Amino acid sequence: MSLIRGTGLRKTFGDFVAVDGIDVEVAAGESFGFLGPNGAGKTSTMRMIGATSPVSGGQLRVFGMDPATHAPAIKARLGVVPQTDALDEELRVRENLLVYGRYFGLSREQVRARTGPLLEFAQLTEKTDAVVESLSGGMKRRLTIARALINEPSLLLLDEPTTGLDPQARHVLWDRLFRLKRDGVTLVLTTHYMDEAEQLCDRLVVMDRGRIVAEGSPRSLIAQHASREVLELRFDAADHAERVADVAGIAERVEVLADRLLLYVHDGDGALETVAARGVHPLSALVRRASLEDVFLRLTGRSLVE
Amino acid sequence: MATTSAAPSRRALPFPVALARPAALVERNLRAARHYWLTFVSGFFEPVFYLFAMGVGIGALVGSVEVDGREIPYAVFVAPAMMATSAMNGAVYDSTGNVFYKLKHSKLYRSVLSTPLRPWDIAAGEISWALLRGLIYSAAFLLVAAVAGFVPSWWALLAIPACTLIGLGFAAVGMAATTYMRSWNDMDYVQLAILPMFLFSATFYPLATYPPVLQWVVQATPLYHGVDLVRALTMGDLHAGLLVHVAYLAVFSAFGLWATTRRIGKLLLT
Ligand SMILES: Nc1ncnc2c1ncn2[C@@H]1O[C@H](COP(=O)(O)OP(=O)(O)OP(=O)(O)O)[C@@H](O)[C@H]1O
Ligand SMILES: [Mg+2]
Numbered sequence: 251m252s253l254i255r256g257t258g259l260r261k262t263f264g265d266f267v268a269v270d271g272i273d274v275e276v277a278a279g280e281s282f283g284f285l286g287p288n289g290a291g292k293t294s295t296m297r298m299i300g301a302t303s304p305v306s307g308g309q310l311r312v313f314g315m316d317p318a319t320h321a322p323a324i325k326a327r328l329g330v331v332p333q334t335d336a337l338d339e340e341l342r343v344r345e346n347l348l349v350y351g352r353y354f355g356l357s358r359e360q361v362r363a364r365t366g367p368l369l370e371f372a373q374l375t376e377k378t379d380a381v382v383e384s385l386s387g388g389m390k391r392r393l394t395i396a397r398a399l400i401n402e403p404s405l406l407l408l409d410e411p412t413t414g415l416d417p418q419a420r421h422v423l424w425d426r427l428f429r430l431k432r433d434g435v436t437l438v439l440t441t442h443y444m445d446e447a448e449q450l451c452d453r454l455v456v457m458d459r460g461r462i463v464a465e466g467s468p469r470s471l472i473a474q475h476a477s478r479e480v481l482e483l484r485f486d487a488a489d490h491a492e493r494v495a496d497v498a499g500i501a502e503r504v505e506v507l508a509d510r511l512l513l514y515v516h517d518g519d520g521a522l523e524t525v526a527a528r529g530v531h532p533l534s535a536l537v538r539r540a541s542l543e544d545v546f547l548r549l550t551g552r553s554l555v556e
Numbered sequence: 557m558a559t560t561s562a563a564p565s566r567r568a569l570p571f572p573v574a575l576a577r578p579a580a581l582v583e584r585n586l587r588a589a590r591h592y593w594l595t596f597v598s599g600f601f602e603p604v605f606y607l608f609a610m611g612v613g614i615g616a617l618v619g620s621v622e623v624d625g626r627e628i629p630y631a632v633f634v635a636p637a638m639m640a641t642s643a644m645n646g647a648v649y650d651s652t653g654n655v656f657y658k659l660k661h662s663k664l665y666r667s668v669l670s671t672p673l674r675p676w677d678i679a680a681g682e683i684s685w686a687l688l689r690g691l692i693y694s695a696a697f698l699l700v701a702a703v704a705g706f707v708p709s710w711w712a713l714l715a716i717p718a719c720t721l722i723g724l725g726f727a728a729v730g731m732a733a734t735t736y737m738r739s740w741n742d743m744d745y746v747q748l749a750i751l752p753m754f755l756f757s758a759t760f761y762p763l764a765t766y767p768p769v770l771q772w773v774v775q776a777t778p779l780y781h782g783v784d785l786v787r788a789l790t791m792g793d794l795h796a797g798l799l800v801h802v803a804y805l806a807v808f809s810a811f812g813l814w815a816t817t818r819r820i821g822k823l824l825l826t
Contacts, residue, residue, distance in 0.1 A: 302824070326672045332666070332670070336666055338584070338662070338667070340591065345587055349583065350671070352583055353577075353580045353672065401671075
């Protein structure tokens, strides 16, 4: 069964089109990502799915229901982690969970029984009675996720779950999300991070300016829109475009960035040898596997994180 | 307080659940208030201080005032006005500054709207909270005024629900007004509306003091209806005309609730 089905989904703010007719379908148990740069329309889409933003056009069904008419019933089964933590700062850590659970009509006993395991899950047991303000960014994010799980949702919406966190905090969070996925929770997340999308998503769509520009599993997207490996070359040049001629014919495709050239090739080391054999000497060279970043660059001509 | 029910029985029990949603917000405010109990207590003292400053202090100078041809001690005249104004002030305080903070700064309502609570539940919950607080203050005030000998009639007990109605009106309209505010500076407009009402709604001297034209102006304001209603009740002066006050305040409240619900949806469900 599909938990989310959107067809020709649009969101406009006055004359401005934030989401421009997208089709999405998310099946139960799947983990699905919206990948895109700032302003792509990710949050707008998530808010429509979360029934807190009316659909401007097209059709949307969440759990088979129309958000326009069944918002409370949809929200009862959803967990929402918004882009910026909106914890209740006037309440303590544990109280945030207790009170949030009551908004879902859960009994006091039910919420009390659930808070312990959730705090444990979020690794916040020591912070039970702390004021929210005293938590670090990563802790706040985990508390927001724990809070979103209080109603035991079957679908969890995460808007940029790890933006602004340090690498270690990100890994902790990814680990928690893996566990949820393993427990059968459907995850829908947005991100600008390629590695995050590759780590967490079974399937994703790449969004740009309100449209979906590609769709598939991280692997298939890389296979379709990038080569197997990438050779990055840095030259002592003000404009790297001048050096494109030096590497002509070596790669399937060459991408010119401000500070380097990207050569899309099957065999990176082989390509580097060819470059050296031509007597071209870059300042530095790096061979890596192609990533979603490359896919994005290919599809939009821009890099993801500016 | 709140009727509890798990998600599956939600549809089977529409009525208690309809109350459970706003009650969840009241419960949230109660929890938050535990950490600020001092503010809570201080809300009681303000009208009591006014009562003694005006009733005893000014009363000694003024002696008595004439209302509808009757001479009554100034403290008896001013006590119900203080009770009604404090119902207004408390309601406005809770529904403007506190609500503005939650609306704009803490983004509380934004996260609340991700749960099954709807804009109406937020309006109802916040206003109920203001009323609950007001109810405690009104009852305490009445007790102090009665003990001090400023309350001649047992009908005064009805002044408590009357003050709840005043609170409902001002909390609802205050909250609606708050949804239009852009910054804390806009809060000054609230004072601009409240202060003249506090001073001129037949609070400190009878309506008859004004020339006829100004009497009409005063009679158009909501606080005048509140003061006159509460005064009639504490003095045991019951008559059918009081229903006009009740009707005025009921319409005032209904308008505020409607406007608040609409505005919250408009602001946050974009
Ligand atoms: N309430 C609003 N009123 C007007 N324009 C809006 C509103 N919300 C979003 N937009 C515009 O819609 C576009 C898409 O915004 P959205 O927040 O959906 O992007 P996003 O993909 O989530 O970006 P980010 O990665 O920065 O979070 C942006 O250009 C934004 O300015
Ligand atoms: Mg966003």
